[in-house]
Amino acid sequence: MQKLRIIKSRFVPLKIENVDTDQIIPARFLKATTKEGFGKNLFRDWRYENNDESKPKKDFVLNDPAYSGEILVAEKNYGCGSSREHAAWAIKDYGFHAVVSSFFADIFKNNALNNGVLPVQVSESFLQKIFGQGADSELTIDLDKQKIRIDNTGEEESFGISPYKKTCLMNGYDDIDYLISIKKDIEEFETKKQSENSKTYQSA
Amino acid sequence: MNETNKTDSSRAYSSNGSGGGRTLFEKIWDKHIIKKIEGGPSVFYIDKHFIHEVTSPQAFTGLNNRGIRLFRPKQTVATADHNVPTLHQELPIKEELSRLQVEALKKNCAEHGVELYGLGHPFQGIVHVIGPELGITQPGMTIVCGDSHTSTHGAFGAIAFGIGTSEVEMVMATQCILQSKPKLMRIHIDGVLNKGVVSKDIILHIISKISASGATGYFVEYAGSTIRSLSMEARMTICNMSIEMGARGGMIAPDETTFNYIKGRKFAPHGEEWEKKLAYWKTLYSDANAKFDKEININAAEIEPMITYGTNPGMGIPVTGHIPSLSEVDEKEKASFEKSLRYMGLEPGMNIKGKKVDYVFIGSCTNSRIEDLRMVASFVKGKKKAVNVEVWVVPGSRQVEMQAREEGIDKIFEEAGFMLRQSGCSACLGMNEDKIPAGKYCVSTSNRNFEGRQGAGARTLLASPLTAAATAITGVVADVRELLN
Ligand code: SF4
Numbered sequence: 001m002q003k004l005r006i007i008k009s010r011f012v013p014l015k016i017e018n019v020d021t022d023q024i025i026p027a028r029f030l031k032a033t034t035k036e037g038f039g040k041n042l043f044r045d046w047r048y049e050n051n052d053e054s055k056p057k058k059d060f061v062l063n064d065p066a067y068s069g070e071i072l073v074a075e076k077n078y079g080c081g082s083s084r085e086h087a088a089w090a091i092k093d094y095g096f097h098a099v100v101s102s103f104f105a106d107i108f109k110n111n112a113l114n115n116g117v118l119p120v121q122v123s124e125s126f127l128q129k130i131f132g133q134g135a136d137s138e139l140t141i142d143l144d145k146q147k148i149r150i151d152n153t154g155e156e157e158s159f160g161i162s163p164y165k166k167t168c169l170m171n172g173y174d175d176i177d178y179l180i181s182i183k184k185d186i187e188e189f190e191t192k193k194q195s196e197n198s199k200t201y202q203s204a
Numbered sequence: 205m206n207e208t209n210k211t212d213s214s215r216a217y218s219s220n221g222s223g224g225g226r227t228l229f230e231k232i233w234d235k236h237i238i239k240k241i242e243g244g245p246s247v248f249y250i251d252k253h254f255i256h257e258v259t260s261p262q263a264f265t266g267l268n269n270r271g272i273r274l275f276r277p278k279q280t281v282a283t284a285d286h287n288v289p290t291l292h293q294e295l296p297i298k299e300e301l302s303r304l305q306v307e308a309l310k311k312n313c314a315e316h317g318v319e320l321y322g323l324g325h326p327f328q329g330i331v332h333v334i335g336p337e338l339g340i341t342q343p344g345m346t347i348v349c350g351d352s353h354t355s356t357h358g359a360f361g362a363i364a365f366g367i368g369t370s371e372v373e374m375v376m377a378t379q380c381i382l383q384s385k386p387k388l389m390r391i392h393i394d395g396v397l398n399k400g401v402v403s404k405d406i407i408l409h410i411i412s413k414i415s416a417s418g419a420t421g422y423f424v425e426y427a428g429s430t431i432r433s434l435s436m437e438a439r440m441t442i443c444n445m446s447i448e449m450g451a452r453g454g455m456i457a458p459d460e461t462t463f464n465y466i467k468g469r470k471f472a473p474h475g476e477e478w479e480k481k482l483a484y485w486k487t488l489y490s491d492a493n494a495k496f497d498k499e500i501n502i503n504a505a506e507i508e509p510m511i512t513y514g515t516n517p518g519m520g521i522p523v524t525g526h527i528p529s530l531s532e533v534d535e536k537e538k539a540s541f542e543k544s545l546r547y548m549g550l551e552p553g554m555n556i557k558g559k560k561v562d563y564v565f566i567g568s569c570t571n572s573r574i575e576d577l578r579m580v581a582s583f584v585k586g587k588k589k590a591v592n593v594e595v596w597v598v599p600g601s602r603q604v605e606m607q608a609r610e611e612g613i614d615k616i617f618e619e620a621g622f623m624l625r626q627s628g629c630s631a632c633l634g635m636n637e638d639k640i641p642a643g644k645y646c647v648s649t650s651n652r653n654f655e656g657r658q659g660a661g662a663r664t665l666l667a668s669p670l671t672a673a674a675t676a677i678t679g680v681v682a683d684v685r686e687l688l689n
Contacts, residue, residue, distance in 0.1 A: 017540045018416060018516055022654040027633045031287065031301035033261035033308050045656050075540075077417040080450060080516075081654060082633075083352035084259065085368035106386075106420060106452055107352065107368060114370035162384070164244020175370070176266070179378040182239075182247065186378055189238045189249060197484075 001116045003172040007097050007141040008151075010069035012061055013131055019074055020081030021108065025090040027082075038086055039093030066135040073100045073130050073139075079108025088115045098141050100148065102127045113165050114175060120148055126157045143170060208499045225491025227388055228457050229423055232363045232488070236346045238380065245382040251345040252279055253375045254331045255318070257309040258286040258635070259350030263373035264312040274316035276379045281340060282313050282320040285330045287635040290598050290625035293323050302636060316376075329601020329627045332356040332569035336440065337603055339469025343458040343485040348375060353569050353651065355446045358455035359439035360462055361488045363423075365453035386452045387421050387497040390490070392428035395504035400685040402579070403438035404571060404649065404668035406430070407445040408510035408520045410502065416518035420450030422498065425490060430504040431456055436465040437575035444570045445651050448517035457489040509684055512653050512666040513556055514544040519653070521556060523671060523683045529553035547655050548663050549643070556681050560592065561645040561665070564676040565658070566622075567598030568632035568650035571669045574607050576649070580673045581613040583684075589621040590679025596638065597622050598630040622676065634659040647675045
């Protein structure tokens with residue numbers, strides 16, 4: 001996984017609440033057996049008229065040439081619904097490295113972190129300040145300092161992340177590397193659990 | 205409904221049980237934590253792992269890339285459900301990508317020694333239907349699957365929740381994932397349900413009250429006299445939809461109903477082992493002095509047959525109610541509300557009852573068990589569907605289908621003009637060819653009414669099997685109570 005530290009970029013404002021993962025990547029695109037190539041179908045049904053790539057919907061922000069960047073900014077409760085990790089893969093494959101919202105659904109947050117996409121949860125008022133910025137303004141997200149800044153105005157806010165996840169992202173490790181490294185503990189636990197279980201059951 | 209928030213952060217809880225009482229969740233959680241990472245999550249041990257064709261291929265590829273084998277194949281069970289056809293399952297799958305996914309699952313399971321209940325197998329079915337039905341799902345277990353409705357299994361007093369594909373790979377590699385302990389919420393439902401009101405209405409009512417994100421960050425325990433009176437199937441419907449209010453999962457303490465359901469099933473313990481396990485299962489309940497971060501009380505008598513009108517499951521109303529008018533909607537929510545109604549082709553303030561529909565879908569891991577089919581059959585017996593609706597009944601598993609045929613339920617459906625198909629997820633998410641056409645209305649017993657969920661442009665109204673059946677007969681959104689004698 002790529003190491004993450006500072007993301008300084010313009011942003012794409014998605015002013016929609018409760019964006020569910022069925023919108024991020026509709027079910028019909030889940031038939032792949034690899035993790036690549038989902039970006040072109042990100043927000044597919046919001047992006048194109050009648051599922052036709054030659055007919056982009058003009059009023060959808062991804063089709064607005066004024067906006068671009070590595071940061072997606074969305075209204076509250078982003079990523080609810082289905083647990084499909086494809087939603088995080090699509091976000092990443094499209095080129096976003098961070099998603100900013102005032103509230104994230106649990107599974108999406110986890111999936112994003114596991115794929116090197118940083119979910120940045122900000123206050124509702126800060127979120128609205130970001131939405132108030134023009135298309136050419138930039139945000140700076142500093143993972144180490146856990147700060148997000150609106151570059152134009154200098155306003156900033158801190159965000160939370162578990163220290164463990166932070167270390168993983170900054171060093172490009174993933175959870176599986178860690179779990180494999182403690183396999184001995186897992187095996188010991190299994191043995192203990194088995195003998196404990198048989199004791200519990202017998203004494204009852 | 206009333207709510208209490210416990211802000212007391214110094215909860216008298218200690219993981220070795222020496223403090224105050226423990227919740228059902230904590231009793232199981234504590235038994236499965238291998239270690240806690242400093243400043244991070246805990247290493248959480250998984251007893252059972254279900255996999256299916258859609259969220260497993262990339263995980264298997266990950267294992268293969270790391271050059272490792274699946275760690276505990278005996279604790280993993282696979283089925284093909286999400287994109288399988290529901291007609292002519294004996295023929296090769298026509299749609300190429302679906303076929304490739306199902307074939308990849310077969311190959312991966314064979315290579316890694318995983319038991320697969322694939323197409324054609326008598327145990328095939330929706331992953332959350334077959335686990336309980338085969339007696340694989342048991343109290344006290346930790347269960348995960350790369351599917352958000354894994355919460356269904358919590359009805360047995362298990363900690364069960366959906367995970368992403370990276371986590372599927374973690375479980376395959378190590379039988380563990382990393383988890384932080386969620387906050388705990390308890391929802392009490394007490395009292396007697398009204399005529400025509402079933403468990404689906406309970407959960408739609410709850411979600412409409414607390415919203416589609418109202419339980420985010422929480423694991424929910426359902427309790428109270430109403431829950432106790434429900435069958436296992438009905439309890440599964442409730443736990444199933446916990447995720448639709450944002451909860452990580454839902455659970456219900458096991459009791460005689462649970463034990464009777466499990467007893468004698470294919471993979472249930474028997475003989476001496478049954479007795480030992482049973483004694484343990486009986487210790488699985490929240491202690492009287494256990495503390496929850498939030499408690500909600502609901503009076504069962506207030507619940508009416510429910511239906512959704514919008515594009516998230518929190519947008520539900522009693523079938524006799526009206527869609528909120530603009531003045532009833534919070535200023536901040538107005539834009540999403542209007543967007544949602546535009547998609548649905550509905551107007552603020554209008555009544556939902558009497559709305560003409562085109563399809564009725566009875567199926568999905570929420571409501572496709574034998575009890576659901578029996579409920580529908582006993583209601584439609586001797587009646588005929590309205591000419592303007594097409595009715596699909598998709599059993600949750602091969603076993604459910606066989607049982608329905610044995611009981612003559614298939615005949616009742618045939619006479620009513622309902623089409624009994626073969627098992628799978630089907631129009632719940634429209635990954636196979638069972639899609640609702642754009643612009644059409646479908647009253648569905650599934651769990652999600654998101655835009656395009658049942659097919660691009662499809663308009664979904666979520667309801668109970670009884671309300672769906674009544675709608676099928678009248679051709680319009682119906683109040684089932686008017687049709688019950
Ligand atoms: S029936 Fe629907 S909700 Fe259930 S597992 Fe299948 S797709 Fe998911």
